[in-house]
Amino acid sequence: MKVLVTGGAGYIGSHVVRQLGEAGHDITVFDNLSTGYPWAILSGKLVEGDLGDPEAIDRLMEGQNFEAVLHFAAHIVVPESVENPLKYYRNNTRNTLNLLGAIEKHKIPRLVFSSTAAVYGMPDETVISEASPLQPINPYGASKLMSEQMIQDFAAASGLNYTILRYFNVAGADLEGRIGQATPEATHLIKVACECANGVRDGMKIFGTDYDTRDGTCVRDYIHVEDLAKAHIMALAHMAAGGGSNILNCGYGTGFTVKEVVDVVKKLSGVDFPVELVDRRPGDPGALVAANDRIKAVLGWEPDHAELETIVRSALNWEKIWQGRKS
Numbered sequence: 001m002k003v004l005v006t007g008g009a010g011y012i013g014s015h016v017v018r019q020l021g022e023a024g025h026d027i028t029v030f031d032n033l034s035t036g037y038p039w040a041i042l043s044g045k046l047v048e049g050d051l052g053d054p055e056a057i058d059r060l061m062e063g064q065n066f067e068a069v070l071h072f073a074a075h076i077v078v079p080e081s082v083e084n085p086l087k088y089y090r091n092n093t094r095n096t097l098n099l100l101g102a103i104e105k106h107k108i109p110r111l112v113f114s115s116t117a118a119v120y121g122m123p124d125e126t127v128i129s130e131a132s133p134l135q136p137i138n139p140y141g142a143s144k145l146m147s148e149q150m151i152q153d154f155a156a157a158s159g160l161n162y163t164i165l166r167y168f169n170v171a172g173a174d175l176e177g178r179i180g181q182a183t184p185e186a187t188h189l190i191k192v193a194c195e196c197a198n199g200v201r202d203g204m205k206i207f208g209t210d211y212d213t214r215d216g217t218c219v220r221d222y223i224h225v226e227d228l229a230k231a232h233i234m235a236l237a238h239m240a241a242g243g244g245s246n247i248l249n250c251g252y253g254t255g256f257t258v259k260e261v262v263d264v265v266k267k268l269s270g271v272d273f274p275v276e277l278v279d280r281r282p283g284d285p286g287a288l289v290a291a292n293d294r295i296k297a298v299l300g301w302e303p304d305h306a307e308l309e310t311i312v313r314s315a316l317n318w319e320k321i322w323q324g325r326k327s
């Protein structure tokens with residue numbers, strides 16, 4: 001298929017681009033390189049540009065006859081969205097609207113959209129299904145939920161075939177160490193802990209020890225980026241084979257506490273870095289774990305790398321490679 005990938009130079013997009021290339025798709029990446037890197041694009045070509053510029057998107061699509069768009073480009077840091085909400089509504093919501101306008105004009109038939117467990121907010125149930133209430137508690141989650149709504153409304157009117165994938169906590173890296181998360185000043189737990197283990201940071205904080213969980217720290221469902229990438233390839237294949245539009249959780253259905261994750265990083269790295277226990281971080285729900293029956297039933301997706309140790313090992317390996325490359 002001829003596919004356009006927004007944000008394909010970023011962490012998750014680059015892993016999907018690599019798998020798309022291996023599956024034989026013809027790939028164009030559109031990215032402003034704000035947090036992405038040209039070296040991360042292992043297949044296809046890069047067009048540098050910004051989704052905030054509708055004319056640039058129009059030029060990009062003119063005469064190309066793309067058969068699908070995979071839309072990763074976004075801002076992604078929950079606490080930053082609390083401090084600077086308009087930055088998130090502009091890049092995540094308005095720019096998705098820009099993209100949908102171009103999809104309409106150029107009659108692109110399929111879309112895969114990167115959504116998030118943050119659309120669920122503070123769920124009453126620990127294990128969350130796609131039918132759980134949608135009550136985001138931070139602007140990041142709200143900006144993504146608004147995008148989901150626009151996609152569904154536009155699809156109902158136009159016949160656009162879409163797959164909305166709600167990612168839980170994505171972590172890990174390419175098992176061969178070619179690409180991985182390279183975000184400067186990263187805030188994600190596994191990335192931060194791996195930076196500590198590699199001596200990039202002197203230590204880290206655990207935010208909140210009074211949650212109603214087995215050790216008082218937050219529970220999250222960590223999904224290996226390679227398993228997540230596979231879900232995108234399968235979603236495209238499903239739509240191309242005439243499958244309908246879907247909203248699908250992406251997670252393993254198993255939660256780990258922050259302390260458990262930090263312990264695994266310490267154990268596998270052999271580095272006992274300092275950890276400070278501090279107050280809760282604003283906007284953090286206590287527990288988020290995916291019910292994943294729907295993605296298994298609809299796409300036939302099954303994880304290949306569901307052990308936390310596999311995720312952490314690949315993240316540690318990548319961190320070492322990345323720090324070596326930078327120095």
Ligand SMILES: NC(=O)c1ccc[n+]([C@@H]2O[C@H](COP(=O)([O-])OP(=O)(O)OC[C@H]3O[C@@H](n4cnc5c(N)ncnc54)[C@H](O)[C@@H]3O)[C@@H](O)[C@H]2O)c1
Nearest residue numbers: 007009010011012032033034035036050051073074167170
């Ligand atoms: N990382 C996670 O745990 C996680 C969880 C849930 C959902 N998501 C979603 O997955 C997607 C990818 O996240 P990621 O972790 O790979 O982040 P990332 O920051 O590594 O990648 C985002 C990419 O989009 C590009 N980009 C951003 N704004 C752009 C714009 N206006 N125009 C063109 N390019 C732009 C960046 O340069 C970057 O290459 C995002 O939509 C995010 O909301 C991520």
Ligand SMILES: O=c1ccn([C@@H]2O[C@H](COP(=O)(O)OP(=O)(O)O[C@H]3O[C@H](CO)[C@H](O)[C@H](O)[C@H]3O)[C@@H](O)[C@H]2O)c(=O)[nH]1
Nearest residue numbers: 078116117118168169187188189192205206207218258281
């Ligand atoms: O240095 C750190 C970093 C994180 N945490 C804790 O670790 C857990 C996970 O935090 P992350 O920042 O790694 O991830 P979030 O759960 O906040 O959010 C991530 O997963 C969400 C879905 O669950 C969204 O999609 C979002 O884009 C993505 O950043 C949270 O309890 C957080 O408080 C720490 O204690 N110390």
